[in-house]
Amino acid sequence: MPDFHVTVDLVVLTIRDGDGPHRADRVASRLARPLAGRLAALLVRRGIDPYAGQLALPGGYVLPHEELADAAYRELREETGLGGAVHLEQLASYGAPGRDPRGPTVTVAFLALAPMLGSVVGGSDAAAAEWTPVDEIPWQGLAFDHAQILCDGIERARAKLEYSSLGAAFCPPEFTIGQLRAVYEAVWGYPLDPRNFHRKVSSAQGFLEPVGRTSTVDGGRPAQLFRRGQVQALHPPLTRGSDTLSGSPAG
Amino acid sequence: MPDFHVTVDLVVLTIRDGDGPHRADRVASRLARPLAGRLAALLVRRGIDPYAGQLALPGGYVLPHEELADAAYRELREETGLGGAVHLEQLASYGAPGRDPRGPTVTVAFLALAPMLGSVVGGSDAAAAEWTPVDEIPWQGLAFDHAQILCDGIERARAKLEYSSLGAAFCPPEFTIGQLRAVYEAVWGYPLDPRNFHRKVSSAQGFLEPVGRTSTVDGGRPAQLFRRGQVQALHPPLTRGSDTLSGSPAG
């Protein structure tokens, strides 16, 4: 019974302000308004030896007698200062021979979704932590097999938004449907019809829980505030499939 | 950097002949014809010490310098004699402290789907391997945290049949749409409308590939044979959602 090192690695995603790019494959021929946010991943600059100086996912060794998810939470706090208000779920495990020069190592990757706010501080063995928009990730320069893991994490997030209420994990505790739509648009990389989106999510039973009213968030009129509801799964899904694109044209 | 033992465990599922039970939550008030098969999982009787004599998932230690998926394939062959004609995918990892009395152990669980045929032989440290219908699984008596893993595996299989072509992994290389429908009915535990099912899967582009004709399989007329197609994902999904139930009434 040979032994392995066991680590956790974190794909931490959030939505940041700023015009996101459209995904070329989705908005080919249609006029499209600019997106209100962009999907970004958290990368740290490695301070110690294997791949020192290169960008990597935050992560670290699992302690014996520590639950895997606890280790993921701990690393998240240690390396990024992000609190407990994040969604965390297991992604997959990676154990290719030679993936870590220090010896046989299995890493359990986790996917974490952080609300839109939040500055990040580096700590322990990470010299710096920074949000990188997904279209600017230096895929070639990532340490270990972290390009693969990050890629899997982003794809998981994109897929799960379709049939779960996960999108709300990117929002502050109370949010408007407009903010939630911005999340979906940023993650999927193309605009959605505000009116149909509104109808869809507000008619899905248990998906959203109304709480109050806010004044103008962004120049518009006050809007209903919501909390995420109890329902995790979503039937029917939110169609990122066909040509659900649209939205009012830019000009 | 503490060390862990790393194992793989396999949730191996197949469809076996015989009337399957209906799931109470799905067929409440409606008359329903009997199902043509039932979902079964592979369990082994442990021969060696931790939990000796109890039922467990097939699995074993990962060798250093061995890819996780390779270890899963190896254990599948060693313990069950099942060949390479199975679908195999990673399920999740489990590392709760104390889950293995021999010390800190992380197990990477895999989901394997075996075609309907196939007798099973025991080997190495498994005294016997046997197919157990999922509604007869002795959940309380399983070793380690294998009840949890098995439960997760079954739920994964049920969910994935909806939006992928995974159902065909339960079929022999060439099969009829009727056989494929029997798979879906066995996994989900309730009958589907044969005519709508036929239309749905045969109209899904790339899902099935026609190959030839067979004579009567089961008293009916000859039917078109199919191979699984290239398409993995399925849009739109196959609705196990609402009340897609039905089928001709029993009497």
Added chain:
DNA sequence: ACAAAAGTGTTGCTTTTACACCCATGC
């Protein structure tokens, strides 16, 4: 007044469901 976002109504199209019906075979 104007822009910008929230939210509602409506219309035409596609998908889904439920079921009638015919076809081919074995007994």
Added chain:
DNA sequence: GCATGGGTGTAAAAGCAACACTTTTGT
């Protein structure tokens, strides 16, 4: 003939994309 399963047609219902339109704020 009759049962069994394969396969097609079809009409009602539901879901969805697209877009017109009203409301309510800030500038």
